[in-house]
Amino acid sequence: xxxxxxxxxxxxxxxxxxxxxxxxxxxxxxxxxxxxxxxxxxxxxxxxxxxxxxxxxxxxxxxxxxxxxxxxxxxxxxxxxxxxxxxxxxxxxxxxxxxxxxxxxxxxxxxxxxxxxxxxxxxxxxxxxxxxxxxxxxxxxxxxxxxxxxxxxxxxxxxxxxxxxxxxxxxxxxxxxxxxxxxxxxxxxxxxxxxxxxxxxxxxxxxxxxxxxxxxxxxxxxxxxxxxxxxxxxxxxxxxxxxxxxxxxxxxxxxxxxxxxxxxxxxxxxxxxxxxxxxxxxxxxxxxxxxxxxxxxxxxxxxxxxxxxxxxxxxxxxxxxxxxxxxxxxxxxxxxxxxxxxxxxxxxxxxxxxxxxxxxxxxxxxxxxxxxxxxxxxxxxxxxxxxxxxxxxxxxxxxxxxxxxxxxxxxxxxxxxxxxxxxxxxxxxxxxxxxxxxxxxxx
Numbered sequence: 001x002x003x004x005x006x007x008x009x010x011x012x013x014x015x016x017x018x019x020x021x022x023x024x025x026x027x028x029x030x031x032x033x034x035x036x037x038x039x040x041x042x043x044x045x046x047x048x049x050x051x052x053x054x055x056x057x058x059x060x061x062x063x064x065x066x067x068x069x070x071x072x073x074x075x076x077x078x079x080x081x082x083x084x085x086x087x088x089x090x091x092x093x094x095x096x097x098x099x100x101x102x103x104x105x106x107x108x109x110x111x112x113x114x115x116x117x118x119x120x121x122x123x124x125x126x127x128x129x130x131x132x133x134x135x136x137x138x139x140x141x142x143x144x145x146x147x148x149x150x151x152x153x154x155x156x157x158x159x160x161x162x163x164x165x166x167x168x169x170x171x172x173x174x175x176x177x178x179x180x181x182x183x184x185x186x187x188x189x190x191x192x193x194x195x196x197x198x199x200x201x202x203x204x205x206x207x208x209x210x211x212x213x214x215x216x217x218x219x220x221x222x223x224x225x226x227x228x229x230x231x232x233x234x235x236x237x238x239x240x241x242x243x244x245x246x247x248x249x250x251x252x253x254x255x256x257x258x259x260x261x262x263x264x265x266x267x268x269x270x271x272x273x274x275x276x277x278x279x280x281x282x283x284x285x286x287x288x289x290x291x292x293x294x295x296x297x298x299x300x301x302x303x304x305x306x307x308x309x310x311x312x313x314x315x316x317x318x319x320x321x322x323x324x325x326x327x328x329x330x331x332x333x334x335x336x337x338x339x340x341x342x343x344x345x346x347x348x349x350x351x352x353x354x355x356x357x358x359x360x361x362x363x364x365x366x367x368x369x370x371x372x373x374x375x376x377x378x379x380x381x382x383x384x385x386x387x388x389x390x391x392x393x394x395x396x397x398x399x400x401x402x403x404x405x406x407x408x409x410x411x412x413x414x415x416x417x418x419x420x421x422x423x424x425x426x427x428x429x430x431x432x433x434x435x436x437x438x439x440x441x442x443x
Contacts, residue, residue, distance in 0.1 A: 002325035003159060004032035004337060014321035017298060021318050028323040031151035032159045033343050034334070037177055038135055040163040041334055043343035045142045046135075047180050049085040050075075056183060059217050060176050061124040070113045070121060074098065077106065083359055087137040088125055095121060131170040136177060139351040144181070144188050146343060148200055164206070171209045178210050179218065182225045185234060192233035199233040207238040208245035223249045243276045251279065255305035258317075261295035283314045291316070 007014065007027040018025040034042030049057060054075040058068035074094050078085050085091055098106040099118040106113065149158045164174060185200070192199070204210060211219065226236060238246055238254065242262065257280065264270045277289040280303055288301065295301070298319045306312050329337070338344050 001329040005325040035162045043347045131173040189232040198235040201235040203237045205239045207240040259301045
């Protein structure tokens with residue numbers, strides 16, 4: 001961070017170095033913007049899942065062809081249904097939806113996605129999330145044109161510093177960001193051919209973090225971008241303590257090499273030094289393998305590409321002392337720079353618009369509500385049918401049952417009632433016959 005402040009004009013070592021090389025020592029501060037992938041101070045860098053695309057996103061997750069095909073279906077579905085894929089929760093929600101509630105829909109239009117495939121992809125996403133990737137995916141998305149801004153006060157290009165002090169143990173997140181940045185720069189910048197000076201230079205410090213967790217597929221992607229990006233007027237510098245940290249396929253694409261001192265403390269160190277020496281053109285003037293261990297502070301072997309495109313002979317070079325501060329900024333100085341940063345004002349406001357997660361959640365809630373209403377309707381219809389069945393059963397039983405007798409009927413049909421009835425009828429008959437003179441005389 002000290003590059004943003006002026007150096008000490010009375011620095012003894014710097015003055016001695018410039019006296020030795022015959023150049024005046026000028027101290028100067030550089031126009032700097034601080035960027036961050038996490039909670040560090042600076043402008044937040046973000047990118048949406050959509051901007052990665054299915055191919056690059058699958059490569060970052062390290063998926064096989066079948067799993068990559070499922071990712072492509074997710075992207076295609078979201079594109080067709082106009083569902084924004086902004087962050088990782090959008091991707092996970094869409095994938096889960098297509099494997100469960102939307103399975104019939106996705107099978108009819110795009111083909112089935114197996115449960116095992118979905119489970120594997122979800123685990124890969126969780127692995128990425130565990131390294132803090134959820135803070136990187138989202139909006140507002142960073143525009144790579146902001147890397148080419150000119151400082152209006154000095155007329156010099158802005159130096160953009162990505163602060164990674166809290167990402168040393170999260171190499172996969174760093175590799176994800178770098179690959180996305182290189183891919184976005186390559187896609188956004190027009191073809192320029194062989195320019196007098198590059199429009200943008202990207203210096204990747206601690207470059208081993210890019211490659212240590214990268215799969216072979218990811219390395220192939222980086223190699224392809226490194227080969228092609230030069231035609232866009234972009235320069236890329238990998239900075240690391242040992243050339244062995246950089247894959248040979250990438251190392252072979254680098255035209256400028258600046259090799260500072262290497263120290264040999266173990267047998268492996270000596271092998272690495274021998275290997276590093278073999279990366280440079282043969283020299284009649286230097287025993288490179290020996291002198292690599294004898295270089296002092298601010299000394300390096302340098303080779304570049306000649307106008308013909310061939311490596312120049314190796315040269316033992318004395319470096320100019322930095323004109324900026326050779327130390328870090330104080331917290332107050334850093335706060336002051338971030339406070340007046342235009343990029344921080346532009347990108348540090350968190351935006352969470354409606355996206356696939358919210359849309360599918362609402363759709364699933366509506367479907368769940370509709371299912372609950374349908375279930376309630378089925379229960380009501382079942383209850384009504386049961387009630388009607390009971391009524392019909394009662395009516396049938398009533399129709400089959402004999403009507404109950406009245407009290408008079410009960411009396412008349414009883415044995416006593418029958419005797420009384422018989423007596424009454426006999427007396428009535430006898431009286432009637434007597435009136436008619438037909439009855440027998442009493443004796």
